[in-house]
Amino acid sequence: MPGVSLAPNVAVPRLDEVDRRILDALRVNARLPNNRLAELAGVAPSTCLQRVRALQDAGVIRRFTVDLDPTALGYGLQALVSIRITPGARDQLAAFAEQLRSLPEVSQFFYLAGSADFIVHFQARTTQDLKDFVTEKLSTNPIVASTNTSLIFEHDVNVLGLS
Numbered sequence: 001m002p003g004v005s006l007a008p009n010v011a012v013p014r015l016d017e018v019d020r021r022i023l024d025a026l027r028v029n030a031r032l033p034n035n036r037l038a039e040l041a042g043v044a045p046s047t048c049l050q051r052v053r054a055l056q057d058a059g060v061i062r063r064f065t066v067d068l069d070p071t072a073l074g075y076g077l078q079a080l081v082s083i084r085i086t087p088g089a090r091d092q093l094a095a096f097a098e099q100l101r102s103l104p105e106v107s108q109f110f111y112l113a114g115s116a117d118f119i120v121h122f123q124a125r126t127t128q129d130l131k132d133f134v135t136e137k138l139s140t141n142p143i144v145a146s147t148n149t150s151l152i153f154e155h156d157v158n159v160l161g162l163s
Helices: 017-028 034-041 045-057 087-101 127-138
Strands: 077-085 106-111 118-124 144-151
Touching: 017 034, 017 045, 034 045, 077 087, 077 127, 087 106, 087 118, 118 127, 127 144
Parallel strands: none
Antiparallel strands: 077 118, 077 144, 106 118
């Protein structure tokens, strides 16, 4: 289904120990200068740059991002919203995913197998914003069969190594 699947079936590149050290360091700090990254990986800077480019070309490194503090941006409330889609609406999943992607309060979403079709990580300024999202953007959507909302007390991104 276009627009919803994460990636086509492609061959997984083989990662050696140098690649893993580079990826481990970038997971902790994606802004490391190449000289420091090379030092941590135990290779020459030119080799390190070549390795990072190869990892990007192979799709192992998809993008470099920044981890923003939602509270500093005014989002004091976070929730995970599980969504079940009506069985007859499977052909509308890509359009639904695009709708989610267009909402700035949706920080990420996952298309799943299992009891929920989607889990949405929603950031809200107030409980009213969360209520409006669930009742106006989801529950009124004819392809949404049901929702279940869980408030997030704490969220941490795994920056541990790949080993």
